[in-house]
Amino acid sequence: MTGLAPKARINNRRELILDASAALFVEKGFVSTSTRDIARATGMLPGSLYYHFASKEDLLVAVFQEGVQRISEGVDVALATAGPDPWVRLQSACEAHLAMLLGASNYAHVVIRTLPSDVPDAEKTLVGLRREYEARFTALCDALPLPLQVDRSVLRLMLIGAMNHTPVWFRKGRDTPAGLARKFIGNVRGAQACADASVEANFEEDRG
Amino acid sequence: MTGLAPKARINNRRELILDASAALFVEKGFVSTSTRDIARATGMLPGSLYYHFASKEDLLVAVFQEGVQRISEGVDVALATAGPDPWVRLQSACEAHLAMLLGASNYAHVVIRTLPSDVPDAEKTLVGLRREYEARFTALCDALPLPLQVDRSVLRLMLIGAMNHTPVWFRKGRDTPAGLARKFIGNVRGAQACADASVEANFEEDRG
DNA sequence: ACAATAACCAAGCAATCGTTTGCTTAGTTA
DNA sequence: TAACTAAGCAAACGATTGCTTGGTTATTGT
Secondary structure: OOOOOOOOOOOOOHHHHHHHHHHHHHHHOOOOOOHHHHHHHHOOOHHHHHHHOOOHHHHHHHHHHHHHHHHHHHHHHHHHOOOOOHHHHHHHHHHHHHHHHHOOOHHHHHHHHOOHHHOHHHHHHHHHHHHHHHHHHHHHHHOOOOOOOOOHHHHHHHHHHHHHOHHHHOOEOOEOHHHHHHHHHHHHOOHHHHHOHHHHOOOHHHOO | OOOOOOOOOOOOOHHHHHHHHHHHHHHHOOOOOOHHHHHHHHOOOHHHHHHHOOOHHHHHHHHHHHHHHHHHHHHHHHHHOOOOOHHHHHHHHHHHHHHHHHOOOHHHHHHHHOOHHHOHHHHHHHHHHHHHHHHHHHHHHHOOOOOOOOOHHHHHHHHHHHHHHHHHHOOEOOEOHHHHHHHHHHHHOOHHHHHOHHHHOOOHHHOO
16 A cells, blocks of 8 residues: 555646646746635635645645746757757757747746745755756757857856746737747857858748 | 925934845845845834835835936946947946846846836836836947847847846856856857957956 | 545634834934 | 924734644545
């Protein structure tokens, strides 16, 4: 009777709780979201949440984890069909990242909106999860054909900062994740752009 | 006896309260900072704060306002001695912005760390203040000699996003605001860099 | 049919929240 | 010295917070 895994009952509302929490965490932030808010959104009573999650912070960690997994999968899928060109690969990753961040999934948004230092007890966990994800961009930037004097680390952090700031100003309809990814990469291609300038003007248009 | 302005007593602790609040808002965020935290940090009792500020939100607005003013002044001063070159001017502005953000002044950090949507009642005020400041970068980016197809608005938002993300990863000693500004601008100079490549390799070193 | 348990409700706990109130003290002005 | 006020203390207000506890329902395997 090791019985750790709970047998799946028909209606497992765990996911419902996670969905509602993700939406609320995006809308009001973690600290400003009360367990009663979540309970109300799921049609339960506050205490009932604690059957599924040990604490409010555990709930955040679960949402955060799900967010990291989804955005990771999105990027990985994009990279799997991106071809060999380093710049195209980076742009594809950015497009997937932005699509997750600006699209319907609240989970990814929680990951970049939640400041780990706001949740001291879970800080290390969250930072670790995020770093694990961002390692993808480390690899992508290291693979770029860049002059030696370019600080790839700064380039990566620049891109990540720029992308994670988009939820503040993005307006659906005026921009698209694909369009932004193209402009972002275009802006940092730098010297490369001189050589092979308009080579992929057509590549950009068959997406988004 | 219109007497709206309070006569200055010797020890006006308003600034002390603002300083302590700014530090705490940076460390723990606005929502997670209690009025008791602020009171303890200033050596007062919680209620005494309300002699100086009508509400906790008003206190935030005051800190935010001070932050916007300081970072604006920093950028304006930098621009006043930056010369005519549009790229140099932009880089100087970025350097000043980063210096404020990563330096000793907590006020500037509050401005970029506080998500206005976390404070619904003061949201419009904060957004307005921030936009007024960021207008400087709109002008700077519009002045850049760029190919027509470059979206200056996205370039600006990219830079701002990248800069405002630096507090997350910046390590004093490993980087400097001036160094980062140089790298940031270098990364987005793009096609320009081909033409006048190493012209200002010496310009960068006499600062920071 | 029966025991087991997943899933939830109902109620309330102690702690903390932002804020208010009434009063005191120190300093200024007349 | 008397009137006034800036500044803050002491104490508590009602509301909200995350969470616990004990009981209830409904589904499940046997």
